[in-house]
Amino acid sequence: MKPYKEMSREELLACQAELNARYKEEKAKGLNLNMSRGKPEKGQLDMGMGLLSVLDEGCDMKAEDGIDCRNYGELDGIMEAKRLMADIMGVKDPDDVIVVGNGSLSTMYDAVCRSFTNGIMGCTPWHKLDNVKFLCPVPGYDRHFTITEHFGIEMINIPMTPIGPDMDLVEKYVTEDEAVKGIWCVPKYSNPQGISYSDETVRRFAALEPAAKDFRIYWDNAYAVHHLYDEEQDEILDILEECKKAGHPDMVYVFGSTSKISMAGAGIAAMASSKANLDRIKESMAVRTICYDKINQLRHARYFKDMDTVKAHMRKHADILRPKFEAVLNLLEKELGELGIGSWVKPKGGYFITFEAMDGCAKNIVQKCKDAGVVLTKAGAPFPYGKDPHDSVIRIAPSFPSAEELAAATALFVLCVKLASVEKLLEGMK
Amino acid sequence: MKPYKEMSREELLACQAELNARYKEEKAKGLNLNMSRGKPEKGQLDMGMGLLSVLDEGCDMKAEDGIDCRNYGELDGIMEAKRLMADIMGVKDPDDVIVVGNGSLSTMYDAVCRSFTNGIMGCTPWHKLDNVKFLCPVPGYDRHFTITEHFGIEMINIPMTPIGPDMDLVEKYVTEDEAVKGIWCVPKYSNPQGISYSDETVRRFAALEPAAKDFRIYWDNAYAVHHLYDEEQDEILDILEECKKAGHPDMVYVFGSTSKISMAGAGIAAMASSKANLDRIKESMAVRTICYDKINQLRHARYFKDMDTVKAHMRKHADILRPKFEAVLNLLEKELGELGIGSWVKPKGGYFITFEAMDGCAKNIVQKCKDAGVVLTKAGAPFPYGKDPHDSVIRIAPSFPSAEELAAATALFVLCVKLASVEKLLEGMK
Numbered sequence: 001m002k003p004y005k006e007m008s009r010e011e012l013l014a015c016q017a018e019l020n021a022r023y024k025e026e027k028a029k030g031l032n033l034n035m036s037r038g039k040p041e042k043g044q045l046d047m048g049m050g051l052l053s054v055l056d057e058g059c060d061m062k063a064e065d066g067i068d069c070r071n072y073g074e075l076d077g078i079m080e081a082k083r084l085m086a087d088i089m090g091v092k093d094p095d096d097v098i099v100v101g102n103g104s105l106s107t108m109y110d111a112v113c114r115s116f117t118n119g120i121m122g123c124t125p126w127h128k129l130d131n132v133k134f135l136c137p138v139p140g141y142d143r144h145f146t147i148t149e150h151f152g153i154e155m156i157n158i159p160m161t162p163i164g165p166d167m168d169l170v171e172k173y174v175t176e177d178e179a180v181k182g183i184w185c186v187p188k189y190s191n192p193q194g195i196s197y198s199d200e201t202v203r204r205f206a207a208l209e210p211a212a213k214d215f216r217i218y219w220d221n222a223y224a225v226h227h228l229y230d231e232e233q234d235e236i237l238d239i240l241e242e243c244k245k246a247g248h249p250d251m252v253y254v255f256g257s258t259s260k261i262s263m264a265g266a267g268i269a270a271m272a273s274s275k276a277n278l279d280r281i282k283e284s285m286a287v288r289t290i291c292y293d294k295i296n297q298l299r300h301a302r303y304f305k306d307m308d309t310v311k312a313h314m315r316k317h318a319d320i321l322r323p324k325f326e327a328v329l330n331l332l333e334k335e336l337g338e339l340g341i342g343s344w345v346k347p348k349g350g351y352f353i354t355f356e357a358m359d360g361c362a363k364n365i366v367q368k369c370k371d372a373g374v375v376l377t378k379a380g381a382p383f384p385y386g387k388d389p390h391d392s393v394i395r396i397a398p399s400f401p402s403a404e405e406l407a408a409a410t411a412l413f414v415l416c417v418k419l420a421s422v423e424k425l426l427e428g429m430k
Numbered sequence: 431m432k433p434y435k436e437m438s439r440e441e442l443l444a445c446q447a448e449l450n451a452r453y454k455e456e457k458a459k460g461l462n463l464n465m466s467r468g469k470p471e472k473g474q475l476d477m478g479m480g481l482l483s484v485l486d487e488g489c490d491m492k493a494e495d496g497i498d499c500r501n502y503g504e505l506d507g508i509m510e511a512k513r514l515m516a517d518i519m520g521v522k523d524p525d526d527v528i529v530v531g532n533g534s535l536s537t538m539y540d541a542v543c544r545s546f547t548n549g550i551m552g553c554t555p556w557h558k559l560d561n562v563k564f565l566c567p568v569p570g571y572d573r574h575f576t577i578t579e580h581f582g583i584e585m586i587n588i589p590m591t592p593i594g595p596d597m598d599l600v601e602k603y604v605t606e607d608e609a610v611k612g613i614w615c616v617p618k619y620s621n622p623q624g625i626s627y628s629d630e631t632v633r634r635f636a637a638l639e640p641a642a643k644d645f646r647i648y649w650d651n652a653y654a655v656h657h658l659y660d661e662e663q664d665e666i667l668d669i670l671e672e673c674k675k676a677g678h679p680d681m682v683y684v685f686g687s688t689s690k691i692s693m694a695g696a697g698i699a700a701m702a703s704s705k706a707n708l709d710r711i712k713e714s715m716a717v718r719t720i721c722y723d724k725i726n727q728l729r730h731a732r733y734f735k736d737m738d739t740v741k742a743h744m745r746k747h748a749d750i751l752r753p754k755f756e757a758v759l760n761l762l763e764k765e766l767g768e769l770g771i772g773s774w775v776k777p778k779g780g781y782f783i784t785f786e787a788m789d790g791c792a793k794n795i796v797q798k799c800k801d802a803g804v805v806l807t808k809a810g811a812p813f814p815y816g817k818d819p820h821d822s823v824i825r826i827a828p829s830f831p832s833a834e835e836l837a838a839a840t841a842l843f844v845l846c847v848k849l850a851s852v853e854k855l856l857e858g859m860k
Contacts, residue, residue, distance in 0.1 A: 037502065045500040049487045052725070056483040061475075070475040070693045072467070101531055102723040109718040116547060117557070117581065127547070127557040143720075150717045151547060263500045266725040287580045288539040290573075293532040293723065295482070295696040 003340035004421055009429050012422050019419045023372065026412050031373030033409040038191070038351035039400040040264055043320050048262050048313070054303045055295065069294040076282055077270070078294055080301035085270035087307045089221050089256035090238050097272045098282065101292045104257040104269040108218060109147050111253055111271070114284050115181065115214060116151050121250070121280060123214035126151070126181065135173055135183035137165035139354060139382030139393045141191040144184040144220070148384075155384035158183070160193060162345075164201030171208065178211040182218050188236050189223035192382050192395035193354045194347020196234035206242035208251065217243075217252040223350040224256055225314045228322045232348050240272055249274040258300060260351065261313065268293075268300050321351075324398040328353055328410050335414040341421035353396040354382075355413075361420045362391045368416035374409045433770035434851055439859050442852050449849045453802065456842050461803030463839040468621070468781035469830040470694055473750050478692050478743070484733045485725065499724040506712055507700070508724055510731035515700035517737045519651050519686035520668050527702045528712065531722045534687040534699040538648060539577050541683055541701070544714050545611065545644060546581050551680070551710060553644035556581070556611065565603055565613035567595035569784060569812030569823045571621040574614040574650070578814075585814035588613070590623060592775075594631030601638065608641040612648050618666050619653035622812050622825035623784045624777020626664035636672035638681065647673075647682040653780040654686055655744045658752045662778050670702055679704040688730060690781065691743065698723075698730050751781075754828040758783055758840050765844040771851035783826040784812075785843075791850045792821045798846035804839045 007015065055061070061069050063078040076082075077099025086094040100107050116132075119125035126132045133154045136145060140160075148155055156173065158165045164187070173180050185205075187197040197205075205217055219239050227233045243252045250273070258267035273281070304310050329346055332355070336342050342357045357365055362379035369376050377395040380386040396413070398406055437445065485491070491499050493508040506512075507529025516524040530537050546562075549555035556562045563584045566575060570590075578585055586603065588595045595615070603610050615635075617627040627635075635647055649669050657663045673682050680703070688697035703711070734740050759776055762785070766772055772787045787795055792809035799806050807825040810816040826843070828836055 039502050042498065045491075045498065048500075049489075049491075052489065053486040056486070057479045059479075059482065061479075068472065068475065070478075070696060072469050072689075072694045103719055103721075106719045113543065113547065117543065143717075146717050150714075259502075263725060264502045265721045266500060266723045284580075287573075287576050289533055289536045291533075291695045293696045293726070295693060296723070296726070 001338045003338065004425055005340050007425070009426065012426050016419070016422045016426065019415060019422060023368070023415055023419055026415060027372040029373070031408060031412065033373060033401055033405050034375040035397050035401060035406070035409050035413075036375045036377045037400065038260070038397045040260060041320065041400050041402070044317055045263060047316050051262050051299060051303045055299050061295070061298070063294070063298060069298045072290050074294055075286055075289070075291050076278070077292065078297050078301070081268060081297035082270070084301050084304055085256060085268070086272065088258070088261070088310060089224055089254055089270065089272055090236065091240055091254060091272040092238055096240060096274070096278070097270050098278055099268055099270045099292065099297055101269060102266055102296070103259060104220065104222065104255040105143055107269055107271050108144070108220065108255055110288070111216075111218065111281070112147055112151055112182070114281070118284065120214050121276075126153070129179070131179045132181050133177065133179045135165075135170060135180060136384045137183070137185065138384070139192050139395070140184055141186055141220070142377075142381040144218070145384045148184070153181075157384060157389070160190070160195060162195060164195065164197035167201055167204045171204065174208050174210045174215060176211060180210070181212055181214055182216050184218050184220070186220050186222055187239070188221055188234060189226060189347060189350030191222065191350065192352040193345055194350045194352060195345065197236050199237050202237040202239055202242055205239060206246040206248060206251075208248070210251070215251065219252050219254045221254055221256045223260075225310055226260060226317070226351070227314065227349040228318050228325055229348055230315065234348055244274075250277050253277065260317075261310065262300060262303070266296070268297050321399055324403065324406055325353065327403065327406055328396060328398045331407070331410045331414060336417060339418070339421070342417055351397060351399055353398065355394045355396055355417070357392045357394060357417060358421050358424055359390045359392050361417070361424050362388060362394050364420040364423065365394060365413070365416045368420060369413055372412055372416070374412050376413070431768045433768065434855055435770050437855070439856065442856050446849070446852045446856065449845065449852060453798070453845055453849055456845060457802040459803070461838060461842065463803060463831055463835050464805045465827050465831060465836070465839050465843075466805045466807045467830065468690075468827045470690060471750065471830050471832070474747055475693060477746050481692050481729060481733045485729050491725070491728070493724070493728060499728045502720050504724055505716055505719070505721050506708070507722065508727050508731070511698060511727035512700070514731050514734055515686060515698070516702065518688070518691070518740060519654055519684055519700065519702055520666070521670050521684060521702040522668055526670060526704070526708070527700050528708055529698055529700045529722065529727055531699060532696060532726070533689060534650065534652065534685040535573055537699055537701050538574070538650065538685055540718070541646070541648065541711070542577055542581055542612070544711070548714065550644050551706070556583070559609070561609045562611050563607065563609045565600060565610060566814045567613070567615065568814070569622050569825070570614055571616055571650070572807075572811040574648070575814045578614070583611075587814060587819070590620070590625060592625060594625065594627035597631055597634045601634065604638050604640045604645060606641060610640070611642050611644055612646050614648050614650070616650050616652055617669070618651055618664060619656055619777060619780030621652065621780065622782040623775055624780045624782060625775065627666050629667050632667040632669055632672055636669060636676040636678060636681075638678070640681070645681065649682050649684045651684055651686045653690075655740055656690060656747070656781070657744065657779040658748050658755055659778055660745065664778055674704075680707050683707065690747075691740065692730060692733070696726070698727050751829055754833065754836055755783065757833065757836055758826060758828050761837070761840045761844060766847060769848070769851070772847055781827060781829055783828065785824045785826055785847070787822045787824060787847060788851050788854055789820045789822050791847070791854050792818060792824050794850040794853065795824060795843070795846045798850060799843055802842055802846070804842050806843070
């Protein structure tokens with residue numbers, strides 16, 4: 001197939017006519033599909049049902065240290081759950097971990113909120129500052145950006161590279177601007193690109209010398225064990241250890257959860273940081289809550305005995321997800337590989353594929369898909385304020401639809417990509 | 431026995447010598463008991479173990495509206511859990527309820543926090559105001575006061591009467607002072623006195639005409655179904671309905687949980703309010719969380735089928751708690767009834783007994799108990815800033831210790847009350 005950019009106006013018009021005809025046919029099918037959210041599919045949830053039978057009426061409900069998980073207490077979680085979450089998040093010492101409620105997002109929210117309302121480590125609460133800024137590697141996770149936007153924090157785009165955020169830019173901002181208080185990171189199989197930070201990137205993070213004493217790296221290790229392949233797996237350095245080595249033990253908050261390991265929304269979440277940070281956080285947590293759900297912590301610790309069990313379980317997830325990722329990637333390659341109208345990274349883990357369209361096409365593609373019954377993540381969503389400066393990035397979430405639905409949705413997607421690209425090219429010729 | 435206040439100096443000195451000798455003996459026993467926290471005892475937790483077997487591997491995990499409880503979604507909870515919590519909290523319409531995580535305290539914290547960080551209903555966020563005040567009926571629940579203190583909110587004591595807070599005072603503050611943004615209430619079997627608000631009190635609350643548009647009643651219906659007796663039970667009016675009738679549908683936030691129904695810390699919590707309030711709250715909740723643990727919601731809804739089941743379950747709790755309350759009350763009556771050195775209300779429900787000592791004695795009593803190995807709630811704790819203006823109120827929590835422990839602890843307590851009272855009276859004679 002001829003790359004679109006090499007086509008003449010007449011060729012493009014002919015192509016457009018054919019694509020439009022096909023688009024009309026697709027539209028007539030009345031599809032109702034959704035590739036917008038990183039939700040596990042039913043098979044993945046069925047797989048983890050054993051979790052629900054681990055604790056029953058006859059069960060010993062004592063944690064290994066003897067406390068009764070059914071009663072109040074143990075604000076920072078039970079030790080066996082700390083160990084499990086430390087292993088999953090790639091954190092060396094379970095004592096550096098607190099285990100909390102059913103999601104890591106709220107733990108991140110609370111971390112930002114605490115700094116806003118009361119300040120951390122004796123620093124001025126952010127609500128008293130005229131200007132607070134966060135660095136946002138882009139494309140990134142929309143819900144991160146929504147949190148910072150909610151607190152009126154100014155967000156600064158940092159371009160992603162194949163080995164992580166542009167660290168020259170990160171270093172410049174963090175060391176020079178005291179208003180820069182944080183950076184959102186998904187260091188492994190990043191949302192949405194599936195990029196893992198290189199060892200050099202992690203070490204440069206750990207070596208940061210922030211202008212602001214209350215600058216923290218918000219390290220959302222959401223896909224820590226979420227590999228798609230047995231043979232090719234990304235691993236990242238333990239940021240907490242690296243920060244300790246670099247003499248900055250307090251500079252990072254690590255977050256993780258079992259949401260996409262056990263059950264979405266009914267898992268357990270955790271946070272890891274230095275003792276000094278955790279001590280302050282616990283003081284403030286104690287105002288908000290008496291304790292988290294230790295029964296669910298115990299359930300998880302007993303079901304996922306050790307990392308071998310977790311890894312075996314994650315392989316089953318991968319067996320369900322991998323064919324879906326490959327189906328999308330293969331169709332992208334087959335239909336768009338030679339057309340020069342978009343690019344994508346083949347992720348080795350995580351929950352998303354990022355498609356980068358020609359500049360100025362993303363919104364149009366997403367709208368066309370929507371009009372024909374396929375919901376994609378809103379164009380712009382992976383950027384602060386929902387503004388993609390190039391209007392080119394589209395996040396594809398292959399996990400939830402069935403194989404057939406996915407095939408139909410992806411077929412429509414590539415059609416819309418072609419159509420929007422032709423329209424764009426023709427527009428440029430006017 | 432002769433009332434202490436009628437004793438001569440010599441009689442008091444003789445009495446003191448005898449009490450001191452007995453105190454020394456008690457101290458020598460090396461007790462290690464705790465009557466400080468409203469924690470359920472083991473028997474109460476054992477009783478609810480059926481909850482853990484309700485959902486197992488073979489279970490249908492769909493909520494009644496067909497959604498899969500194992501996946502993301504349903505931010506405001508599943509309908510069957512809303513219905514259960516509406517019934518428990520005494521709220522008429524389940525659509526006025528959102529079901530959240532494992533504790534109501536965090537839901538209250540979030541409600542205050544939201545107003546602080548972003549404001550509600552278009553009102554100025556509290557962090558931008560010079561002065562924000564909360565009314566605090568006293569004695570009250572220490573954790574409420576800790577929340578408002580955390581946000582730098584000025585707390586104003588409102589004396590409790592046998593039918594609720596002093597409403598003349600409440601009306602005066604709320605209608606005259608725009609800085610008054612809220613009042614903490616435990617309307618049924620109040621913490622710590624066990625007082626239930628009369629219908630008149632509830633109606634006066636509903637009729638409030640606040641100076642501040644963002645004034646809310648924080649109605650913590652924590653002990654809604656926590657009766658101690660079958661025959662004598664307090665019931666309170668549905669504040670949400672009363673507020674609607676009075677034309678103030680947005681004025682109240684109702685909170686509740688199953689923490690002391692199912693499992694402490696592993697229950698489900700809920701909030702009820704007007705649609706307008708809930709809509710705003712859900713917008714802000716969506717920034718913090720994707721959803722709460724719907725599996726635990728489903729577990730609770732299936733285990734506690736209806737209010738008959740809940741009531742039968744609560745009777746079993748009462749059968750465990752009632753003898754403990756009576757043991758304490760009987761000993762107070764027997765040992766202190768005629769001495770005129772303290773008073774208490776006999777609660778018909780809830781988790782606490784409040785002892786009111788002679789002015790200036792509470793700290794001394796609590797300290798003496800502690801020195802002899804019995805931990806009580808800190809004197810002053812039931813007051814904002816931990817300051818009991820009369821140093822007289824002591825909260826007793828009989829639920830957690832065993833019957834024997836409770837007998838020993840209460841015996842020590844009455845001894846310390848006597849001793850501290852004699853000391854106080856002698857001091858006054860100097």
